[in-house]
Amino acid sequence: MDRRSFLALQSRLFALALVGTQFGGRLIANPRFSTNPYSLGVASGDPAADGFVIWTRLAPDPVKGGGMGTDPVKVRWEVAEDEAMRRVVQSGDAIASPELAHSVHVEVAGLQADRPYWYRFQAGDATSPVGRARTMPALGTMPGKLRFAFASCQDYHFHYTAWQHMAAETDIDLVFHLGDYIYEGGPKQNTPRQHNGPEIYSLDDYRNRLALYKTDEHLQAMHRHCPFLVTWDDHEVDNNYAGAMDQDGTRPETFLKRRALAYQAYYEHMPLRSFCRPVGPDMQLYRRMSYGSLADFFILDTRQYRSNQPCGDKSGKPCDGFFDPRATMLGESQERWLHDGLGRSSGRWNVLAQQVILAGFDTVRSEDGPTFSMDQWSGYYSARNRLTRFLSEAKPSNPVVLTGDVHSNWVSEVPLDFLDERSPSVAAEFVGTSITSGGDGTANTEYRAKVLAKNPWMRHYNGQRGYVSCTVTPERWLAEYRTVEYVSRPGSPIETHARFVVENGSPRITSA
Ligand SMILES: [Fe+2]
Structure with a gap:
C-alpha cells in the first residue's frame, strides 16, 4: 500500500472510531x-x-x-x-x-x-x-535562519527552571523533546516535589503520571509558545527496555501488554498526528519533517524495535556478543527508511533527533582498558557502524545528531569507528543534558579532562542541567549550551556555558 492510500485508510479508520x-x-x-x-x-x-x-x-x-x-x-x-x-x-x-x-x-x-x-x-x-503554533517554510525554499531548542529527561522530582528560561527565549520556533518526558518509578526521598504514587503499570497509572508532569506551569508555557517534535526514550515505559524485553526478565508477552498501555497514554498526551496512534503494543513514532530546504529532520525511535542489549545495559568491557551483526537499534524497516530518506534528502542539514549517544567513547570507568556504554549505540557496535558507514559513503549533506538520555552535555565529531583512533569523522553530535534528572549536577571538569584525553573526537563534557538552543543558517550551525545552577529549588539563573559551531560542508566542531 502506498503512503497516500495508507493515510486514506488511516483517516477512514479514525472516522469509524469517532462514529463508534x-x-x-x-x-x-x-x-x-x-x-x-x-x-x-x-x-x-x-x-x-x-x-x-x-x-x-x-x-x-x-x-x-x-x-x-x-x-x-x-x-x-x-x-x-x-x-x-x-x-x-x-x-x-x-x-x-x-x-x-x-x-x-x-x-x-x-x-x-x-x-x-x-x-x-x-x-x-x-x-x-x-497557544502559538507555526507552519514550516515551503518545500524548495531556502529559509535564512531557524532557531530551535532540544531537551530531554524531565524528572518531576525537581524544578523545571530550564523550561522557564527556554520559554523566555521568545524567538525559538521549535522544540525537540528527545525522551524521558516522564519517569515510571515511585516517589524519591528528599526531593522538592513528589511522584503521585508507586511505579506505574496500568493505563490509569500512566495517564495520571503524564498528567502530573503536564500540570507544571513552565512546561505548559513552553508548549504554548511553539510546536514540539517529540520522541520517547525508555522511561515513558520502563527503564532501559529494549523492544519486548524489560530489565527484569519479564516474559515478553506480559511486558508488551504494559508497553501497549504506556504507548496509548503517551499518544493521548502528545501533539501527534493520527498515524502515530498506537495499535496494541505498536506505535509509529519515527517520522520525517522538513524546514524548507534548510533542514530535514529524521525523528528516530531507538527503543521500540531494538534487539536486547548484547552486553547488558551498563557501562563495561566488550563481551562476546559485542560485534554481533544481528544486534539492531532501529529495527530493519526503520533502518531502511532512514537510509532511503538520507540518501534522497535535499536538506542542507540532515538532523537525526534521537535518544542515545552515537559517537561511542571510552567511559574511562576502568583502569585496565576501555569501557563502553552498552545501552547506547556503542553497545550495538555493528548497527552503529552500519549507520556511520552509510553516512561516510552516501554523504548526505551535513549530518547532525541530537541526543538525550545521559543527563549530561557532550559534543563529538562522530568517528566512523570509535575503536579506531585514526577514524575520520562522519557527523557532528550534540548531546543535551537533562532538564532536571539527576538533581543539581556539576560541571565536573575533572571527568571532562579524563574523558576528552581518551577520546580524541570528543570536544566537550559537562554535567549540569539545562537545554541546548541552536541557530541554523545555510552556512553555519551554532549550538549554545544553556545551564542552570540548581534544580533542587526554583529560580536558578541560567548561563550559556559553552558555544559550538559547525560550518556547512564539514563535521568539524569549533568553540565559538
Ligand atoms: Fe533520563
Missing part, C-alpha cells in the same frame, strides 16, 4: 465545568508547510483519572492569524472521547507556509488558553 464513540456514549455538546478542564494546558506539534497538530485534554481532576466520566464531549477549536484571535482562519468541532482520555488531536491543514498562528479550544463554557 458517538454510539458508545451520549455526546455531551455543552458541558459545564466547576473547575478548569484545561489543567494540562494546550500544545501544538509536528508542523508541516500547511499546518500542524493542536492538542489539549479535558482534565478537571488531572492526576485522579481526569474527572471527565465516560461520555464523549464536543470541543470547538479555532486557528487565527493573530494572538487576540480576531482573524480566525479555520475552526471546527472535535470529539474528546473517553477512549483517548478526553484528549483532542486536531490536524490543521490548508494554512500559509512559514508563519505563526494562534489557536484555542472551547468546551461548553470553558475556553482554553491561547
Whole structure:
C-alpha cells in the first residue's frame, strides 16, 4: 500500500472510531465545568508547510483519572492569524472521547507556509488558553535562519527552571523533546516535589503520571509558545527496555501488554498526528519533517524495535556478543527508511533527533582498558557502524545528531569507528543534558579532562542541567549550551556555558 492510500485508510479508520464513540456514549455538546478542564494546558506539534497538530485534554481532576466520566464531549477549536484571535482562519468541532482520555488531536491543514498562528479550544463554557503554533517554510525554499531548542529527561522530582528560561527565549520556533518526558518509578526521598504514587503499570497509572508532569506551569508555557517534535526514550515505559524485553526478565508477552498501555497514554498526551496512534503494543513514532530546504529532520525511535542489549545495559568491557551483526537499534524497516530518506534528502542539514549517544567513547570507568556504554549505540557496535558507514559513503549533506538520555552535555565529531583512533569523522553530535534528572549536577571538569584525553573526537563534557538552543543558517550551525545552577529549588539563573559551531560542508566542531 502506498503512503497516500495508507493515510486514506488511516483517516477512514479514525472516522469509524469517532462514529463508534458517538454510539458508545451520549455526546455531551455543552458541558459545564466547576473547575478548569484545561489543567494540562494546550500544545501544538509536528508542523508541516500547511499546518500542524493542536492538542489539549479535558482534565478537571488531572492526576485522579481526569474527572471527565465516560461520555464523549464536543470541543470547538479555532486557528487565527493573530494572538487576540480576531482573524480566525479555520475552526471546527472535535470529539474528546473517553477512549483517548478526553484528549483532542486536531490536524490543521490548508494554512500559509512559514508563519505563526494562534489557536484555542472551547468546551461548553470553558475556553482554553491561547497557544502559538507555526507552519514550516515551503518545500524548495531556502529559509535564512531557524532557531530551535532540544531537551530531554524531565524528572518531576525537581524544578523545571530550564523550561522557564527556554520559554523566555521568545524567538525559538521549535522544540525537540528527545525522551524521558516522564519517569515510571515511585516517589524519591528528599526531593522538592513528589511522584503521585508507586511505579506505574496500568493505563490509569500512566495517564495520571503524564498528567502530573503536564500540570507544571513552565512546561505548559513552553508548549504554548511553539510546536514540539517529540520522541520517547525508555522511561515513558520502563527503564532501559529494549523492544519486548524489560530489565527484569519479564516474559515478553506480559511486558508488551504494559508497553501497549504506556504507548496509548503517551499518544493521548502528545501533539501527534493520527498515524502515530498506537495499535496494541505498536506505535509509529519515527517520522520525517522538513524546514524548507534548510533542514530535514529524521525523528528516530531507538527503543521500540531494538534487539536486547548484547552486553547488558551498563557501562563495561566488550563481551562476546559485542560485534554481533544481528544486534539492531532501529529495527530493519526503520533502518531502511532512514537510509532511503538520507540518501534522497535535499536538506542542507540532515538532523537525526534521537535518544542515545552515537559517537561511542571510552567511559574511562576502568583502569585496565576501555569501557563502553552498552545501552547506547556503542553497545550495538555493528548497527552503529552500519549507520556511520552509510553516512561516510552516501554523504548526505551535513549530518547532525541530537541526543538525550545521559543527563549530561557532550559534543563529538562522530568517528566512523570509535575503536579506531585514526577514524575520520562522519557527523557532528550534540548531546543535551537533562532538564532536571539527576538533581543539581556539576560541571565536573575533572571527568571532562579524563574523558576528552581518551577520546580524541570528543570536544566537550559537562554535567549540569539545562537545554541546548541552536541557530541554523545555510552556512553555519551554532549550538549554545544553556545551564542552570540548581534544580533542587526554583529560580536558578541560567548561563550559556559553552558555544559550538559547525560550518556547512564539514563535521568539524569549533568553540565559538
Ligand atoms: Fe533520563
